[in-house]
Amino acid sequence: MRNKKLQVWLPLIFSIVMISGMFFGFKLHQETGSRDGFFKNAKKTSLQEALDLIQDRYVDSVKMDSLQNDAINDVMNHLDPHSIYIPASNLGEMTEDLVGNFQGIGIEFNIFKDTVHVLYVVPNGPSDKAGLHIGDKILKVNDSSIVSKTLPSEDIRKMIRGESGSKVKLTVLRGNTVQYYDVVRGTIPLPSLDASYMLEPGTGYIKLNKFSETTYVEFMRAMEDLQKKGMQKLVLDLRGNGGGFITQATNIADEFLDGNKLIVYTEGTNIKRQDYRASKEGVFEKGKLVVLVDELTASASEILAGALQDWDRATIIGRRTFGKGLVQEQYGLADGSAIRLTVARYYTPSGRCIQRPYDHGKKIYMEELYNRYENGELLTADSIHLSKDHPYKTNGGKTVYGGGGIMPDVFVPIDTSLYTKSVTRLYLDGRFNNFVYQYYISHIPQFEQYKVPADLATKYQNTSDAWAQLVNYAMKDSINLSKIPEEDKKILQDRIKAYLARLKWRTQGFYQVYNMSDPVVLKAKEVLEK
Incomplete structure (x- = not known):
């Protein structure tokens, strides 16, 4: 079943x-x-x-x-x-x-009922300066209609994007009025930092979604801000972080490790060993630290988590990571194409390579993740099947293993509401996002009273009304939410609130609200209090 x-x-x-x-x-x-x-x-x-x-x-x-x-x-x-x-x-x-950036007009959009809706306008970006608002419906791009049942999002994105400094004419429906905007395209940042704030007095939280060219700078700005606010403990969230540049990850690791400690080393058949070590005084070498990981935490994220675990510098919380211990370099070809070629493996300070086997082909390689779900690994740590033939020791003598990702020190199971078929359908086909957007647009005056995410989280008490509307909305597509377990209902109500915060404050708002009920974050706070 x-x-x-x-x-x-x-x-x-x-x-x-x-x-x-x-x-x-x-x-x-x-x-x-x-x-x-x-x-x-x-x-x-x-x-x-x-x-x-x-x-x-x-x-x-x-x-x-x-x-x-x-x-x-x-x-x-x-x-x-x-x-x-x-x-x-x-x-x-x-x-x-x-x-860490692209050329465009600075909006996020989605297609509802064959019409492009503006979900977000980047503050001080090209569209914001031109006057676009959340809820606007884009009808035409340079006189070409984009109201269509078949036009994919990618084609619309290509029409809107262009070189910085070039202009694009947008025909927009706002309410019942058609308006026209000339937007001058610009450079739009793609932040790698999703959120940075104080979870509670003395405890900071930073969420990184990748390791791009700008990640270390973003991280350091966040650390400076949090320390000014009295941060003594830190929750570093790497869940869903697929990796990126090794140097960005090692630079961040350096801020947590003292002395000349080894962070990671790389080595391949045709590539000599290269060590990455701590080389400067870090900004957070002593405070309590936890790192959150899951099955989508990969590559450079695993380098950072592995180094902090091997030196017993942080407590790793969550679920076993992806298991990617291979290093790629990009080589340009004569026709402008490129290959990203694996040239080495990386090894944590204890000497373990966390790359899982791939000698049976890509299909079997990817099915290993499916097996984690099938055998219940995401529900209980006892179900984890990881070879223990080659144990390694952390600096403090704790036993760790290679060959299959980073094992957390503290296991937290996956959200079990995802196993409810009706809830799964609601998420996967976009109905949940669509509902929250439509609910937000029809209640904008109500949400304008909340100035910061914490206000929405604590003062917004209308989740029962939103829930009732969601049940009716889902029933139109034969999704029956009225009989789901009470625990799943509570989780969905919490997520409605978090997604509403995302529409107003983006990822910063989402995580400030969502983390109030996130079991992994709650476990992190519990560990830090010990």
Whole structure:
């Protein structure tokens, strides 16, 4: 029974993991795209000779770009799961998260009933300066209608984005009035820091979603602010963080570790060992520290968590991490495409490599995550199947293991409401997000009275009304929420409040409200109080 319920929502989780595992976690020099043209002067291979013959002699016309892409992808499929080929047309978009910005107009949108709705306007961004508001409906982009049953979000995004300094004309419906805006595109930041605030007096909280070129700077600004507010303890949340630049993770680790401590080392068949060590006085070498992790915590995040665990500097709380211990470098090819090639493994200070086996192919590799759900690992630590053939010792003598991610010191099971089929459907097809957005838009005057997330969390008492409307909304699509367990109902009501906060204050507001009932955060506070 549980297996059938899981099949409904696991594909989404697997897609997130693939993005996290395949696109992040690169060694990379600080400049994206190291060693451009690495293969430019290489002698022709048999593969290239074959492609040239096809182009020059084949009886029919052939799309050589597509043929070449397929050939390279087939080669990459014989390597590890994290070595990938990136066509030139996709390279810019795939490096945006690592660079930390993109060129656009500074809005977040979604499509409801074939119409593009503005969900968020970046403060002081191009759209904000032009006058766009949350709730606006975009009808046209440069006189091209985007009201359609078939136009995908990606096509709309491409129409709206463009080089910084260029203009885009938007036709917008606000209420019952059609308005026109000329928006000058600009550089839009992609923050890696989702939230930073005081959980309670003396205890700070920082949530990082990746390790991009800007992460360390964002982290240090947050630390400075929290310390001014009297922070003595810290909760560092790395759940869902798929990784990024090693140097960003090691720089942050350095702020927690004293002396010349080893943070991580990398080594491969063709790459000599390289050590990353603490090298300066850190800003938080003594205060109590906990790190939150889950099955989507990968790569550079595991480097940081592993270093702090091996030196007994932090308590790791949550669930077993992804298990990606491979290092990629990006190499530019002559046609503007690139490959991200695994060149080394990384090892935590105790000497463990946390990379899980991949010798049976990518499909089996990814199914290992499914097995975690199937065997109940996310519900109880006793169900975790991790080889214990090669134990390692932390600095304080605690036994840890490699070969399958970072095992938390304190286990917290997954939210069991996800096993309720009706709740799963509500999340996966976007109905929950759609409902919260529509509820927010119809109650904007009510939410304008709340000036900070804590006000909404403590003073907003209308969750019963929102719940009743959600039940009716879901029933239109044959989703019956009236009979779900009371505990699941409470979780959904808490999430309604958190998602409402997200619409007003983005991720900062979401986590300030959500963390009040998040069992992992509550466990972290409990551990810090001991």
